[in-house]
Amino acid sequence: MNILILTAYLIASVLFIIGIKMLGRIKTARKGNMWSAVGMLIAILATVIQIEAISWIDIFICIIIGSAIGLIIAYKVHMTKVPEMVALFNGFGGLASLGVALADFWLNTQERSIITDNITNISVALSILIGGVTFTGSVVAFLKLNGSITGRAIVFKGQHLINLVLLIVAIGVTVFALLNVSNPAHMVILSILALILGILVVIPIGGADMPVVISLLNSYSGMAACATGFVLGNQVLIVAGALVGASGLILTQIMSKAMNRSLANILMGGFGQTTGSAEQTGASDIVVKEVGVEEAAQIFDTVSSLIIVPGYGMAVAQAQHVVRELGEICEKKGVNVRYAIHPVAGRMPGHMNVLLAEANVPYDKLYEMDAINDDFANTDLVFVVGANDVVNPAAKTNPGSPIYGMPVLNVEKAQTVIVCKRSMRAGYAGIENELFGADNCLMLFGDAKQVITKLVGELKEL
């Protein structure tokens, strides 16, 4: 191979690294995606100039068809359907890996009758296996999210046993294939096995866990690409594939942690029902999204307006000093910080005022409910510190609720709400709060003082 081409691949690899790194931080994510796309372009160009003239047209036609389909899907799809689109794209990637490996194998063994070495053959088998699982797995995930098949976990007895048997068979077939390279049937059988396995593995996982599954399958497709790289002896495939494989695994880990599930738990299937966070939520059956301190810090770092809503929990935790500190740091970062004081927050009139005055929060940052309630809609982030009843939308929407008719803060109107409390336990009024399950609401569990102290630490580093 030409040294220039190899260098181009090297550059592409570096761009992928940079791209992934930048994708992990809100401020740089878009640029990161762009850099990685540039890397891809370089890799494609470097490849295209190698191809023989005779195939030019074929290849360009394929690329144009693929691009057109890709673009149409990408721009037509409704924003809410993005996760299933990602699943589908990912499946295509897996299938492509399978295809490439099979094509290379066929070319060598059948068309050119070369006896390929074992390293290559193992790589082919891995490509096929991982690529196939990725493909059908992703398609099932797509269909589940899409609603075409039920999002519920489809569980039957002996499921894990069947999967295990299938896997053993696949390994057996691979061994046969290695021993008998000239017979292409083994690889074809392996392909079919892989496709079946993909379906069976994802079917028992519930719809709520699909994002984690997709992330895992994404990691798989990286591994498939990596295996394909070994098939072709191509470093850029190895680097890119390995990057995606590894970072995908970590991401999967992070995501399942954010859902308070262990990865193993998810993969064993049968979970992923909406009862996911049952133990956390106590008796509640509201499904919440949890957020870690680090991630929360990143969110704080991107907003330009912040309203802090203190409640009785701030008083219990004696978190007023750290809350002030948090506010000050955000202000230093140019954020417009205000405090919304609900008239009955806490356990005595003026409870929040006493504490915030003690912590030296200037009076002019404190807004009474009526003065600020219309501003939530224009606010990037609301941080609810140990408040519960006073931000419960049931007071407005649920005439059966004991707090119906009490004026409450419209925090749910903000772009994002982060709620800091220790658990899903109720507040003074003893009722559930649907805010916590809202789409734009993230729960930051823990004692307010401890958690916010950490948050402040993280924010200082950003």
Added chain:
Amino acid sequence: MNILILTAYLIASVLFIIGIKMLGRIKTARKGNMWSAVGMLIAILATVIQIEAISWIDIFICIIIGSAIGLIIAYKVHMTKVPEMVALFNGFGGLASLGVALADFWLNTQERSIITDNITNISVALSILIGGVTFTGSVVAFLKLNGSITGRAIVFKGQHLINLVLLIVAIGVTVFALLNVSNPAHMVILSILALILGILVVIPIGGADMPVVISLLNSYSGMAACATGFVLGNQVLIVAGALVGASGLILTQIMSKAMNRSLANILMGGFGQTTGSAEQTGASDIVVKEVGVEEAAQIFDTVSSLIIVPGYGMAVAQAQHVVRELGEICEKKGVNVRYAIHPVAGRMPGHMNVLLAEANVPYDKLYEMDAINDDFANTDLVFVVGANDVVNPAAKTNPGSPIYGMPVLNVEKAQTVIVCKRSMRAGYAGIENELFGADNCLMLFGDAKQVITKLVGELKEL
């Protein structure tokens, strides 16, 4: 090369990666060092089994001599001399790289008369250049720290120009060497140039900046090893060398940031004197020792008793909240934290009490002067926050002083005193304070609120 050996090298590489990663965290550092040592052992064994029987004895003798010397130095050296030892070891590493490259070059061009390719030759030249600079640079650093040559920056006119010229000459020589591979003189000349350059580059840097320089030279020695890896086509050298090169650079960056200096600044030389803070100290001719926030944090981290002495400066800076936070963090680390309140600290009776009460410092942590004045002698660390007159020993020792006869806090009796104030300006009484020049006193300059906020941040990370 045998595939097993290559695999061994790969394992060694991974162990180095793990080792460096673990070395960056206090809890894992020792294990990290061990893992990296295991990696080294594996790499050495994998190499030794390749050598021909005829050289066994030579090589073992060399290894035994080297090990003996290394161990003796490592265990004999006094702990306070560790930095210079590291410098010396590092220099040896650099010289070894130079030696290996030169040996390989000599072997090929002179003894075997092979015409080596340009990539190899460039690698040899880089090895020599970097290795040579590392060696003499490290030796100079060693001698400076050792006191064998003056720690002061040795500066003369046109220094940077000379270095530049030398570098250009070195590049020229390299080009000649490439054009004329069979003539070894060029490489020898290059070696000499490199050795001279190493001396000249480090000589103008002051003793106080030496740790940063050593870290940079350490990074260089990694690069030299990396270049040697290219000379020999050996991946483990490349990986290990690149790791050290890159992480060393980052570490250098971190260290120079911790000293509040830019790396460029340090490398330009002429700095690193102890007069660094001359402009800081205003008109006073008391010679003080300055301490940075990070170093201060380290000191806080090691003590088991702390007395905080607040003064009017804490009030001006409104630092009472961060001071409390500092106290709390130290307490969490098991430190016995108390506050010594001088009866006239501040500008009104009870000034400190008002502020500390506002910040929620519990009353039972506050000690009046008479109750705590005898305890300073048994205290590891006193932190004076914006106090001046009330800790001025002149009140006890200098009958001519306007504050003579005023009772003051005996802070100077403590093991270490850190004083936080903005400058060397005097306090209310308008007089100098000899405490600041005391042997056990370190000045932490800056606005109390800002500085202590940083200090708290640092302490949280330790």
Added chain:
Amino acid sequence: MTGESFIILMYVLVLASYLGFELINKVPPTLHTPLMSGSNAISGITIVGAIISGNVAGYASLSKWLGMIALILATINVVGGYAVTDRMLKMFKKKK
């Protein structure tokens, strides 16, 4: 493939994987999907393999057709992947 060149590729694999682990540590939940989508696009690098596989003369060979199908799929993955990621990320622009 020789054992030696395999090992060197293994170096690349190992280093890249380790790097992959190190690159991602703290990701805010808002970025979970974009990051997944963006790295999915990168995994479309198989497109390079697909181009090479499609680079066979004659439409008779199965490998060519397999390669061409793989190429279309990989292209969809790459182009669609980058485009949809970008669409998502566009919505995060820090409002000022």
Added chain:
Amino acid sequence: MTGESFIILMYVLVLASYLGFELINKVPPTLHTPLMSGSNAISGITIVGAIISGNVAGYASLSKWLGMIALILATINVVGGYAVTDRMLKMFKKKK
């Protein structure tokens, strides 16, 4: 060395360097010296090169002598480096 194997080595170099950058981000000041010392020991990996260089028959050749000197120096660096790092780190056991 061929261009191709050079490029592959470059892959290794680039990936390892990037990894080096990523591995170190926050180091408490107490660890600055040990980390420096520990990674200095790793840079003693030239010992591998030195062994190879010393692996030449006959004491007449300059390259052998150079290699052997290099080997002694590299060994000092490696052994001394690891030992002194360990000594330093031993002292960090937190006093309670």
Added chain:
Amino acid sequence: MKVGVLKETKERERRVALSPDVARSLVKKEFDVLIESGAGEQSGFSDEEYTSAGAVVSTRSDVCNADVILKVEAPTVEEANLMRNEAISISFLYAYTRPELLSVFNERRISSFAMDAIPRISRAQKMDALSSQSNLAGYKTVIMGAHALGKIFPLMMTAAGTITPAKVLIFGAGVAGLQAIATAKRLGAMVEVTDVRPETKEQVESLGGRFLVVEGAEGVKTEGGYAREVSAEFLAKQKQLIEDRIKEADIVITTALVIGKKSPVLVTEEMVKTMKPGSVIVDMAVESGGNCALSELDKTVVKHGVTIIGESNLPSTLPVNASQLYATNISALLLHLATRDGFKWEMEEEITRGCLITHKGELVHEFTKSILSK
């Protein structure tokens, strides 16, 4: 609908039922607001302010003729007799203490709502005058105590020696008690608190007070947030604990009320004798008998060297704020019960049911009935 506001006639009462601001908001909602001349004077509201708010300043008899009469204190029998038949009266009533007034109401078919009987449910918080007034009272107890004490509150380390912080002992962590804690803490005192309801521990601590835990005793029944019944065992153990702590106290503030009953005596004469000379007791419960055995209604007395303050109407010493808040409370209730066209009389609705005392010539309030029938 005509809404009349009478000037308060009770001695030491400086509040008024509507502030000009709130009057304005009622006028906007098309109520006719009549106010007796001079009603707001003591709260710093002049007749002009009311006029410019759209209210009509009138004579007493005109105001009495309104459809709804708003007051702070319960109307006197004379005032009730001045009202129209079937008029509506809203004010504090403490109906179970005023059987004669109720019979006048019933005779004249006057409907009366008691501000003190509004149920303590979430959506009634805006009308909860008990809370709003106790809150102010809690603040004022501390200021009064600080004023009467011959010492300062905060710790102070000065050149002339160290002044130790004052010790404040508070009985009852209800609304007033909590505000007293907050205020005393602000001034730098060390605060200890005792209460029969265990859940107040957390609340006390959330304000920096120290809660005196009565160990190993149970038996507090609460209803709607009020303490109703306390077991004898608990009280005995509590007393023991108090005897211990009260010797140290510089200021004792008692806020323990048990609704509809005589207040419990928590500070006995023996305890007062053990207190330091010069210390101060502020008894907030003095009107319902007093938590301190020696307190005298509306008097400040010195007994056994201890100053005992028995101010019954603490909110009235902060008339500006007290009237503001009370006005908001009473108008929230009015707007809940009525539109400008008249009252809704939703007899099953919780708040109406909770605070309607007499209606159509009958005593309809269950709790009042149960107490009066005893």
Added chain:
Amino acid sequence: MKVGVLKETKERERRVALSPDVARSLVKKEFDVLIESGAGEQSGFSDEEYTSAGAVVSTRSDVCNADVILKVEAPTVEEANLMRNEAISISFLYAYTRPELLSVFNERRISSFAMDAIPRISRAQKMDALSSQSNLAGYKTVIMGAHALGKIFPLMMTAAGTITPAKVLIFGAGVAGLQAIATAKRLGAMVEVTDVRPETKEQVESLGGRFLVVEGAEGVKTEGGYAREVSAEFLAKQKQLIEDRIKEADIVITTALVIGKKSPVLVTEEMVKTMKPGSVIVDMAVESGGNCALSELDKTVVKHGVTIIGESNLPSTLPVNASQLYATNISALLLHLATRDGFKWEMEEEITRGCLITHKGELVHEFTKSILSK
């Protein structure tokens, strides 16, 4: 040496010159301490406590016979006549206001030291009774103001509406002024401060107060920490600024003293008229003429709807702490001037020179001389 402590006779004076604790420390140093029976009663110190501290409780005439007579207030002429010839008197004197007393002292060759004339140098801080007493006074002004005000200090957002914080305007950021700032801030008020000495800005801000800067005017002379002379231009500009701010204030506290002169009138009748009805003025300078034109000595009056408190002896309202601190101050001075065997009479020593007023039948204090000779 016999040290005698007289019971204070002035009306409203509740302090005593020695506390039992300090008496004990003098007894330990082998002074004979005589104390008039009942002297400490008002400060909460009983005769028994003094006895057990080693002091001798005696009659007035016995005490007057001591070598040194300690008092808080200046001795009356009668008291001076009861003293021995060549006795030594230590107390507050404000000698320039008491020429007759000085002549009695000189007739009887009594040496007198004035606590109010101790130089404000670092090592004299322990004796600085002006500081220790002003400090307490500063605290009490705020408590008195809060007690008299019909509003609360802190901001409070409650279900019944928001109570805005009280605004406190303080004149003079000396010792008392600073403590007033601290206390008002603690209670949650918004505090604005004006002073003629520019260096006080930083001090005010260090306590969370807002300093009203008089722009573009200079001309304040200070001497030993006291404001001596202020330019007319400055005062004019200051007045303008004040006129603006005082309309908003709920409480005005004035602490501006200029030593040896009538206090400057900072709050004129016109200003009082512009203040909100119900607001409160506490005039700390009332004894030396008052910073407020309408304040009356030792009276609380309501003028133009504003309550004006003119308590002259604020420390005396906190007798426990005030006596403690004063006792420490006076004993520090005594121990500085004398051993148990007698006085040192180091006439060139700064503190002695600063506070010795009459000696051997002569007025020796320069500053007093200069004022009296005018």
